[in-house]
Every structure is written in C-alpha cells, then in structure tokens.
Amino acid sequence: MRTNKYFFIFFFFAICSITLAQNQTAKVAGIILDENNLPVENVNVSYQTKTSTTSADGFYELTVPANQRIVLVFTHISLKSITATIQLKPGENFEFNVVMNDKAEQLNDVVITNDRKRVQGITTIQPEVIRRNPSANAGIESVLKTFAGVNSNSELSTQYAVRGGNYDENLVYVNEIEVYRPFLIRSGQQEGLSFTNTDMVQNVDFSAGGFQAKFGDKLSSVLDITYRKPTKFGLAAEASFLGGSVTAEGVSKDKKWSAIGGIRYRDNSLLVNSQETQTNFRPTFADVQANINFTPNKKWQFSFLGNASQNVYNYQPLTRQTNFGTIDEPIALQVFYQGQENDQYQTLFGAFKSTFTANENSIYKFIGSVYHTKEQEYFDIFAAYFLGEVDSNIGSENLGNVVFNRGIGTQLNHARNDLDALFVNAEIKGTHFIKDKKHQIDWGFKYTRENIRDRLVEWEVIDSAGFSINPPILDFPNDQPYTPYTGPLAPFQNVRATNFIDINRFSGYAQWNTKTSFGNNQLWITAGARFHHWMVSGRGISGGKAQTVFSPRAQFALKPDWDKDMLFRLSLGYYHQPPLYRELRDFDGVVNPNVKAQQSIHFVLSNDYNFKMSNRPFKLVTEAYYKSMTDVNTYTLENVRIRYRANNNAEAYAYGLDMRLNGEFVPGTESWLSFGYMKTEENQDNRGFIARPTDQRLKFGILFQDYMPNLPNMKLYLNLVYNTGLPGGSPSYADAYEYQNRLRDYRRADVGFSYVFTEKNNERPEGHWLRKFQDLSLGFEIFNLFNNQNAITNTWVRDVYTKNQYAIPNFMTTRVFNIRFTAKL
Known part of the structure; x- marks a missing residue:
C-alpha cells in the first residue's frame, strides 16, 4: 500500500493510505x-x-x-x-x-455548495461524514469539535463552546424547531446521547458567529439540522460495544404520508471504566424519536417531531490515584470512596409544524412545541484522601509509590437536587418574494412560557487530620491543634434553595435580503433585527421587571469578477442572550429576576475560496472575528456544569482567526484541516482582565478519510484534535483572580477502520444477496489512539501543613477499542 503524501504531513505516525480513487x-x-x-x-x-x-x-x-x-x-x-x-x-x-x-x-x-449558504457563511456537513466519524461520543457534535472555533475537552459530553462562549450560548434547531438541553448536568459522564439522531439526518448547517436575525437569541453559534423526508421504505441498524440503534422509514402509496423514526441505546461503561477513578458505574441512555410528514396537497404540509429520552446513572466510586506535580517533586493523590450517586434525566419533547404556500411568492409557517424535563441528582459520597510525595528514585523498590503523606483528610458530599421544567412555544413565520424574487422578506413572532420547579440541596464537609475546615467566607481564627477552636462548625459549602419560577417571553424578527450587481461583480445584502421581551415572576419573587432588547444585524457578501472563485463576507450586529433559569440562579441558589441579557457585538470578516488542486475540488475558508461583550454574567465550571454569579458584573472580549481547508485530499472522499487562534478575557468589577474559562488559544483539527487502492472495500477515518490548555478554573467559593493556572494541552486521535461489503454493489448481478443492502459494513475503532492523558477540570485539595491548595487534574478516558457493525436497506 502506497503512503499518501497528505497523510504524512498532518499526522504523527504514518498510517497507510491510497492516492488512487x-x-x-x-x-x-x-x-x-x-x-x-x-x-x-x-x-x-x-x-x-x-x-x-x-x-x-x-x-x-x-x-x-x-x-x-x-x-x-x-x-x-x-x-x-x-x-x-x-x-x-x-x-x-x-x-x-x-x-x-x-x-x-x-x-x-x-x-x-450552493450560493445561498455560501454567502451566509454557513458550513454544511454531510450526514455520511457524521455517521462514519470515529468518536467516543459519535454524532454531530464530535464533527463540530474538529472545527477551528469550536472547543470541547470532554469526549464523554456533547457540550461544546464556540469562539469564547460557554456551553449555554449555542442555538440548536431541528426542522426549524429549537431544541433545549438538560439543566442539571454536572459531569461529562452524563450526556451519552445527543438529541440528534444521525441516522435520520438529511442536512446539517453550522454558523460560528455573525448569523442572521432569523435565528434566535444566543451569543455564539447556530446548529441547524434538517431531518430526512423519506421517499421509500428503508431500514438501518447499528451495533457496537457502546450500544446500538434501529431506524426505519417509509412512505404511503399516494406519497402524501411519510415517516421516519429511530430507537437508540447507549452504555458508556466501556469508556468510564477506562478512567482513573475505579467505579461500579454503568451509565445508560435510551431515546425514541419520530418525524411524521403529511402533504395533502400542493399548498399545505404538516409534520410532527417527537422525542422521549431517559438517562440513568448509578455511580459508585471505589478508588482513585492521580499522579501530578513535577519531575523534581512528584505528588500523588490517593482517594478511597464510600457511598454512591443516583441521577436520572427524563425528557419529553413534541412539536407540530404546518407550512402553507399561499402562492409562489408567500409562504407561512406555524410551529408549536412542548418540552418537559424531570431531572434529579442524589448522592452521598464520602472520600478519604491522602496527598503524598512519590518515590522517584530509579532503582528503588518503591518507585512510583507514595512514601510520605503531606496531607490527610476526608470529604463528604451530599445532594438532593430535583428539577421539573415545562416549556411551551408557539411561533408563526412568513417568507415573501418581491419583484421576480429579487428581494426576500422574512418575519416571525414567538411566544414562550417557561415554568420551572427547582429544589436545590447541596452541602460539602471537609475534614483534614481530624479537624473540620470552615469555608473561607467565615472569618474565625482557627489554628488547631495548638489552640482550641470555639467558633461555629459549618459545612465548607452549603446551598439550599427552593424556586418556583415563571418566565413569559415574546420575541420576533424581520429580515430583508437581496442580490444585486455592479458591473460584473455580485453583491448579496441581508439586513434585519430581532426583539426579545421577557419578565420573571414566581413564588417569593418580588421586584421583577420586564426587560426588552433589540438586536440589529447585517451581512454583506461580495463575489468579484475574478478568474479565481472568491467570495468576501462581512457580518456585524448586536447579539443578546436573555437569561434562562440557570443564568438567573446564583451560587447560593437564589434567583435574581432582574439579571440582564448579556450583550455581544460581532464583527466577522471572511474569505471563501474555491479552487482545484491535482484536478480535485478544494475550499479554503478564512474568518477573522472580534466580539465585544457587556453585561457579562460570569461563571465557573465544575466539569461541564456551569454555575453563574447572576449579577452582570463584567465586560469581556474575544478575537481570533479561524481557517479551514476541506476537499478531496483523497479522490472521492471529503477531508479537512482546521486551525484557529483565539483570545478571550473578562474584567470583573473593573479589577482588570483575566482569562475566561473558555480561553482556548490554539486549535488544530483534522478529519481525514481514505481507502486502500488494492482493497477499496477497506475505509479509514481519522479524527484528530489538538487544543492548548484551557484555564483550570477555580473553586466556586474562591476568587477567580487568584486561580489562573491552565490545564495541560488537549491531544486526542480517534481512528476507525471499516470494511464495506457493499462497495461496487451496482456491479454485482441482479439477485445477489448484497444488492438488498445500501450499506453493510464492519468497523474497528480505536479511541484515544496515542493514550494521551487529557484533563477536563481540576479537583482542589488542601494541604493542611503548608496551607496550600493543589489543583488535581480530572483526567478523561484512556485508549479504548470498539467494534461497530452497520447495515442499511
């Protein structure tokens, strides 16, 4: 097998590939x-x-x-x-x-690659790329994480951050219907399934910033997904060590009815058992989705999208040992656990959509949806820890073992958190074409009612060498054991709150776009504005005020009359994020009804260049961006759970450069390389700028597809990501200005090999059993190919002797092997 030269350039090791298609x-x-x-x-x-x-x-x-x-x-x-x-x-x-x-x-x-999406700065991802991509958490999000401006350092989570934003700042739509995420998510192990069923997907569009006014009120990005409308009967199935799925689709004889639905099950035991914390843990995830379409005539279309999911986590940690420190001073944290955690997330989602085509120039849509989630987090976990020095003398019998304990303590964590949330939406939208469709007008109005019932009970007790440690907020002298302590005993952290909240929202938009020309140059213009009006009320809430924000936005795209196929885009506008419930709740669980909408001004300048190399199509997209943010609601991260301060006490900025080259590095397959540089900082209470929790400086991402020339049935898929280290965060009770250390760089490579039995199926004779299948393949996957230790956040451990507090990295999964079987009729 001849080595592909492109493959050699971009990867650490030579993996054989082909160049002939x-x-x-x-x-x-x-x-x-x-x-x-x-x-x-x-x-x-x-x-x-x-x-x-x-x-x-x-x-x-x-x-x-x-x-x-x-x-x-x-x-x-x-x-x-x-x-x-x-x-x-x-x-x-x-x-x-x-x-x-x-x-x-x-x-x-x-x-x-059509002009409409190109001029809007939208990246289209082919569903087949998503389905074939090897990843510990396979799905659309795993592909997004190879993009320059997208960051996630947890392979067990579908959460992602875009261009300095956090996990709550991304819009997700399926069939123009907004999708909501769970509220109580605490750790990366608690999201085994993305909402989107990739076997049902027809089209995926992604915008990393500067998006149009017709999209909703978030600060960072838009993921717009369209499910497939079947034209015939089909059946697809997948099975692996991580679970399986079955998807069926069909259409009525008169072609007026069509439906597609799927059942998925996932078990993350294979992944979580590779972590350094030894547990009795079997997290399971299951969901059922259906999309039903009815087209009675040319003017009307009706559809229903439904989803029911249940995630169960019975977590019983046993032991953990983490080695860290330096070569000169290696340190180890040993933890022995008792107790368990029991978490459950149950969601129901249903949406009805109707489309009325009044005439060739006017289209109207009505969308109604209901989202209901019941979530609980119950745990009592007792941890006894030993913070000790490691024997690093080569030749010693105790090499690698702890020889001296410098810190001994215990920690008891307790929680009884329950949340019940109901969201109801009603929306009407219209599209009009004017003057032979040279102008397009879009508008829409939406009403949302959010009802949240939340009980939050969490406390943590820390005991070091037999003496209870009080939280930093209690200023009582304590120099035990030399002087008896007579002050109060209090949990190190203690949060107790019960909230019953109602939020009523009215939002809308109006947008105009047109295409014109001057000389032989082509110009596209899009201009629009959004408004959002909301008010927070509920039991025990007083002084809540109605708030309204306006968000004007504009996009310009110019295609010069050049021999080279280039397009230039400029996007600018205001983006507001009116707070959801989680953003209204502060560290103590108290709801502040008057939290303002965070505001961001986007400036995005980009170049889109289509060209051919080795007589094969390629695209190079370069985007420079700057975001100025005010009324920032600062937060801390605990794994992937966000805790807000709910006081709009900061300003921030983000700027950077994203580059992405995609095309047929190997003929007949799509691959891409991405590079990004970004800096984002925030200024809390005019104390000066410090790094935000998502300050990712450098990013390299590669998604590569290949196959063997002498064995074309054998396909290769490689997903490689490198990020410089993110800020390690700070304890929720601490001053973020005193905790500015960074995690180690994130490096991960996932590779998959797939033997496709149905390759060249059209050349087989009629009646051959493989002609019944559109796809039949058997794959072998290696997650974390180079077995890198990647950290998601830090655990903070106090050394009672030196009074120092150590940042202990929480490492993610190690190398894992998987086998996957897929079939499609």
Whole structure:
C-alpha cells in the first residue's frame, strides 16, 4: 500500500493510505408532478445509457456517478422535456422533485455548495461524514469539535463552546424547531446521547458567529439540522460495544404520508471504566424519536417531531490515584470512596409544524412545541484522601509509590437536587418574494412560557487530620491543634434553595435580503433585527421587571469578477442572550429576576475560496472575528456544569482567526484541516482582565478519510484534535483572580477502520444477496489512539501543613477499542 503524501504531513505516525480513487456512485430519487399537482406516470428519467421510469405515483430512482456533473433528462409523451444538471457526492441519496408542464425548461444546476449558504457563511456537513466519524461520543457534535472555533475537552459530553462562549450560548434547531438541553448536568459522564439522531439526518448547517436575525437569541453559534423526508421504505441498524440503534422509514402509496423514526441505546461503561477513578458505574441512555410528514396537497404540509429520552446513572466510586506535580517533586493523590450517586434525566419533547404556500411568492409557517424535563441528582459520597510525595528514585523498590503523606483528610458530599421544567412555544413565520424574487422578506413572532420547579440541596464537609475546615467566607481564627477552636462548625459549602419560577417571553424578527450587481461583480445584502421581551415572576419573587432588547444585524457578501472563485463576507450586529433559569440562579441558589441579557457585538470578516488542486475540488475558508461583550454574567465550571454569579458584573472580549481547508485530499472522499487562534478575557468589577474559562488559544483539527487502492472495500477515518490548555478554573467559593493556572494541552486521535461489503454493489448481478443492502459494513475503532492523558477540570485539595491548595487534574478516558457493525436497506 502506497503512503499518501497528505497523510504524512498532518499526522504523527504514518498510517497507510491510497492516492488512487475509483468511481463511486450516488442516488437521485423523487416525485414528478404536473401543473395540477398530480403524479405523472411513465416519465423517462435518463442519464446517458441509464434510465428509469416513474411509477403510477410519479416516483423514480436512478443511480448516477458521483463527483461529476451529469445532465438528467426528463421526457414524457405529452409534456415538454426538462433537463437538469446535478453533482452529488459518493453515497449521497438526493431527493429531487420536478414539476412538468407543456413548456420546455432547463433547471438550474444542483450542486452541493450552493450560493445561498455560501454567502451566509454557513458550513454544511454531510450526514455520511457524521455517521462514519470515529468518536467516543459519535454524532454531530464530535464533527463540530474538529472545527477551528469550536472547543470541547470532554469526549464523554456533547457540550461544546464556540469562539469564547460557554456551553449555554449555542442555538440548536431541528426542522426549524429549537431544541433545549438538560439543566442539571454536572459531569461529562452524563450526556451519552445527543438529541440528534444521525441516522435520520438529511442536512446539517453550522454558523460560528455573525448569523442572521432569523435565528434566535444566543451569543455564539447556530446548529441547524434538517431531518430526512423519506421517499421509500428503508431500514438501518447499528451495533457496537457502546450500544446500538434501529431506524426505519417509509412512505404511503399516494406519497402524501411519510415517516421516519429511530430507537437508540447507549452504555458508556466501556469508556468510564477506562478512567482513573475505579467505579461500579454503568451509565445508560435510551431515546425514541419520530418525524411524521403529511402533504395533502400542493399548498399545505404538516409534520410532527417527537422525542422521549431517559438517562440513568448509578455511580459508585471505589478508588482513585492521580499522579501530578513535577519531575523534581512528584505528588500523588490517593482517594478511597464510600457511598454512591443516583441521577436520572427524563425528557419529553413534541412539536407540530404546518407550512402553507399561499402562492409562489408567500409562504407561512406555524410551529408549536412542548418540552418537559424531570431531572434529579442524589448522592452521598464520602472520600478519604491522602496527598503524598512519590518515590522517584530509579532503582528503588518503591518507585512510583507514595512514601510520605503531606496531607490527610476526608470529604463528604451530599445532594438532593430535583428539577421539573415545562416549556411551551408557539411561533408563526412568513417568507415573501418581491419583484421576480429579487428581494426576500422574512418575519416571525414567538411566544414562550417557561415554568420551572427547582429544589436545590447541596452541602460539602471537609475534614483534614481530624479537624473540620470552615469555608473561607467565615472569618474565625482557627489554628488547631495548638489552640482550641470555639467558633461555629459549618459545612465548607452549603446551598439550599427552593424556586418556583415563571418566565413569559415574546420575541420576533424581520429580515430583508437581496442580490444585486455592479458591473460584473455580485453583491448579496441581508439586513434585519430581532426583539426579545421577557419578565420573571414566581413564588417569593418580588421586584421583577420586564426587560426588552433589540438586536440589529447585517451581512454583506461580495463575489468579484475574478478568474479565481472568491467570495468576501462581512457580518456585524448586536447579539443578546436573555437569561434562562440557570443564568438567573446564583451560587447560593437564589434567583435574581432582574439579571440582564448579556450583550455581544460581532464583527466577522471572511474569505471563501474555491479552487482545484491535482484536478480535485478544494475550499479554503478564512474568518477573522472580534466580539465585544457587556453585561457579562460570569461563571465557573465544575466539569461541564456551569454555575453563574447572576449579577452582570463584567465586560469581556474575544478575537481570533479561524481557517479551514476541506476537499478531496483523497479522490472521492471529503477531508479537512482546521486551525484557529483565539483570545478571550473578562474584567470583573473593573479589577482588570483575566482569562475566561473558555480561553482556548490554539486549535488544530483534522478529519481525514481514505481507502486502500488494492482493497477499496477497506475505509479509514481519522479524527484528530489538538487544543492548548484551557484555564483550570477555580473553586466556586474562591476568587477567580487568584486561580489562573491552565490545564495541560488537549491531544486526542480517534481512528476507525471499516470494511464495506457493499462497495461496487451496482456491479454485482441482479439477485445477489448484497444488492438488498445500501450499506453493510464492519468497523474497528480505536479511541484515544496515542493514550494521551487529557484533563477536563481540576479537583482542589488542601494541604493542611503548608496551607496550600493543589489543583488535581480530572483526567478523561484512556485508549479504548470498539467494534461497530452497520447495515442499511
């Protein structure tokens, strides 16, 4: 096997790959209607020598070559012919519906990278890339983490931060319906499943900043997902050591009804048992999703999206040993545990959407959704720890063992946290085209009611060498054992609160976009504004005031009349984030109803360059950005749980540069390289700027696909991420200005090998058993290929003798092996 030169450049070790590609195929399918919206039978759909004929319900399907422009011809004995130029990617299933009449017509080219998304600065991710990507937490989020401006140092969590924001600052939509995340998430082990079922996905769009006014009120990013609308029966299944899934789809005979649904189950035991904390822990996750569509006629479309999920965590830690310190002074933390944790998260989500096409220039949509979550965190965990010096003398019988304990103590953590939240949304949206569709107007209004019932009971007691340690906020002299202590005994941390909160929100937007030209240059302009009005009320809440924010935004895209295919974009505007419940609650669990919306001003300047290298398509996207933030609600991170101060006491900024090169490094496959530099700091109470918890300076990400020339059935997928270390955070009770150390750099490589039995399936004879499958493959995956120790946060341990407090890194998973089987009919 000949080594691919690109592979050599970007990876630490030489993994063999190929440079020669062979033609691959894609499928195009759809329904052909006449002017009266009736299906047309016996339409001949052809490409060169390949043909297909529509059935009585107007349906057709045709296998075509991938990665090249082809011309489809639609002919009928009584209707005029239609031609359409398309270009698809390997393995893609493209839905292409056509309306035929008595006038000859040539349809516009259908290409994957279209101008609309390109001028909006939206990155499109192919579903097949998501499904094939090897990752400990496979899904859309695992692919996003290879992008330059996206950060996450926890492979057990679907949370991600974008360009200096935190995990709560990202919008997620499925079929234009906003998706909510759990509230009580405490650790990276508690998110085994993303909301999105990747086997149901048709399209994924992502914007890392400077997005349009039609998207909602968050500060950082937008992930816009569209589920597939089936055109025929299909069945897909996947099984691995981490769980499995089954997805089914179908369509009625009259093509008016279609449905797709899936069941998923995941067990993270394989991953969590590789961590340094030895546990009896089997976290399980399960969900059921369904998307049902009904199209009674040309004017109306109806759909329902439903989801039910349950996550269960029965956690019983046993022991832990973490080695840290320096070569000259190695230190080890040994912990012995008693007790257990029992957490559960149950969510129900349902949404109804209807679309009315009044005429070719006006479209109206109504969306109603309900989200209900019941979450609990119960734990009583007793930990006895020994902080000691490690024997580093080579040749010693005790090499690597603790030889002297400098700190001995115990810690008891208790929690009885319950949350019940109900969100109800109603939204109406409209789209209008003016003057031969040269201008487009979008508008929308939305009402949201949030009802939260929350009980928070948490306390922590720390005992060192038999003497209880009081929290820093209690200023009582304590120099035990030399002087008897006569002050009060108090938990080191103690939070008790019960909150019943109602939040009513009204929001809306109006947006205009157009395409014009001057000379031979093309210019796209988008301008719009949002408003958001809300008020917090509830039991025991007094003095809550109604608040309103306005967010004007604009985007400009220029395509010069150059030989090179370049596009320049400028995006700027105001972005507000009215607080959700978690942002209203301070460290003590007390709700401040008058927390302001955090405000950010985005400036994004980008260049999009399409070119060919070795006669293969590539794209280079470069974005420089600056964000100025005011009314910042500062926070601390405990693993991936965010605790806010709820006082808008800071200002902040973020600036950086993102670069991403994607294309066919290997013919017929899509890979990319990304690089990012970012700096983000905040100034609390005018004390000076310090690093924010998400201050990720350098980022390198690679997603690479390859296959063997002599064995084209064997595919290779590699996911590599390198981040410089994030700030290690500070204890929630401490002054962040005194804790500015950083975690070690994050380095991770996941690799997957997959043998595809259905490769070149179209060349097999009719009746062969493999022709029944669209995909049948067996894969072998290695997570954390180089067995790097990556930390997510720090545990803070006090040395009673020196009065120092040590940051003990909480390491994530080590190297893990997995086998995955997939089948699709």
